[in-house]
Amino acid sequence: MAQKLESTSVAVVAEDVRRTYFLAEPVDAVDGISLSLADGSFTAVMGPSGSGKSTLLNLIGCLDTSDEGRIEVGGRAVAALSDAERARLRGTAIGFVFQTFDLLSRLTAAENVALPMVFHDSVRENRDQRARTLLERVGLGDRIEHRPSELSGGQRQRVAIARALANDPTLLLADEPTGNLDTETGAEIMDLLVDLNRQGTTILLVTHERTIAEYADHVVHLLDGRIESLEHLGDARDVAVATDDRSPIAEGGDDR
Numbered sequence: 001m002a003q004k005l006e007s008t009s010v011a012v013v014a015e016d017v018r019r020t021y022f023l024a025e026p027v028d029a030v031d032g033i034s035l036s037l038a039d040g041s042f043t044a045v046m047g048p049s050g051s052g053k054s055t056l057l058n059l060i061g062c063l064d065t066s067d068e069g070r071i072e073v074g075g076r077a078v079a080a081l082s083d084a085e086r087a088r089l090r091g092t093a094i095g096f097v098f099q100t101f102d103l104l105s106r107l108t109a110a111e112n113v114a115l116p117m118v119f120h121d122s123v124r125e126n127r128d129q130r131a132r133t134l135l136e137r138v139g140l141g142d143r144i145e146h147r148p149s150e151l152s153g154g155q156r157q158r159v160a161i162a163r164a165l166a167n168d169p170t171l172l173l174a175d176e177p178t179g180n181l182d183t184e185t186g187a188e189i190m191d192l193l194v195d196l197n198r199q200g201t202t203i204l205l206v207t208h209e210r211t212i213a214e215y216a217d218h219v220v221h222l223l224d225g226r227i228e229s230l231e232h233l234g235d236a237r238d239v240a241v242a243t244d245d246r247s248p249i250a251e252g253g254d255d256r
């Protein structure tokens with residue numbers, strides 16, 4: 001088992017990460033979390049409201065910075081990066097999908113998807129072509145010129161996923177991506193995420209729904225900003241998630 005872990009490349013490492021918010025009184029939103037996600041893994045983060053799920057995701061996604069501890073994404077320690085380097089890492093290696101889709105309402109689906117490519121490819125034709133390809137990949141080849149208001153919730157989330165893939169990230173972070181969708185549409189979005197994961201994208205997803213978490217291979221349960229437990233689902237055989245000592249968390253599956 002240890003051998004398998006050593007041979008697995010790691011997409012994300014968090015070591016004793018802490019984030020405290022100071023309002024009326026200090027809140028330890030993330031209170032010493034250590035975690036390592038293997039390349040190509042699919043992990044869900046669950047926990048009650050306020051347990052630190054979104055804060056953890058935002059720290060890993062370089063949308064926020066930790067007060068203590070170390071986070072590495074794709075082998076790069078994010079604290080050591082300048083603001084510009086961190087923005088570049090966020091814009092190239094990481095894709096984000098949010099509950100509220102966050103599309104620009106005046107832009108078409110293709111324009112929304114092409115937007116993050118502006119800084120990476122100066123040729124408009126290339127961007128347009130890639131946006132079309134990505135929209136086809138998420139099953140929206142016939143909705144390329146539609147604006148968000150002309151799309152269903154599930155279609156909007158597909159556009160958001162295509163946009164998250166714009167710069168070919170290795171890590172996809174999804175915060176309650178099915179939270180605004182009915183059960184059936186949510187299941188379609190999860191099938192799409194499973195497909196992307198099978199094609200190699202590492203996925204870290206926040207959800208409060210057990211049925212959604214069960215699409216992942218691993219579940220991290222948070223409570224009060226700490227990891228309460230880790231769970232390996234189905235036939236997840238690799239030790240894709242490990243805590244501080246990087247040792248296997250559970251009977252990881254060699255004998256399942």
Ligand SMILES: Nc1ncnc2c1ncn2[C@@H]1O[C@H](COP(=O)(O)OP(=O)(O)OP(=O)(O)O)[C@@H](O)[C@H]1O
Pocket residue numbers: 021022023027028029047048049050051052053054055056208
């Ligand atoms: N910007 C902020 N300023 C102050 N406190 C914050 C801020 N963001 C989060 N918190 C607090 O940090 C704690 C963790 O919040 P977080 O949003 O990470 O929880 P969560 O598990 O994602 O919750 P939910 O399931 O309700 O979205 C909560 O107590 C919250 O009130």
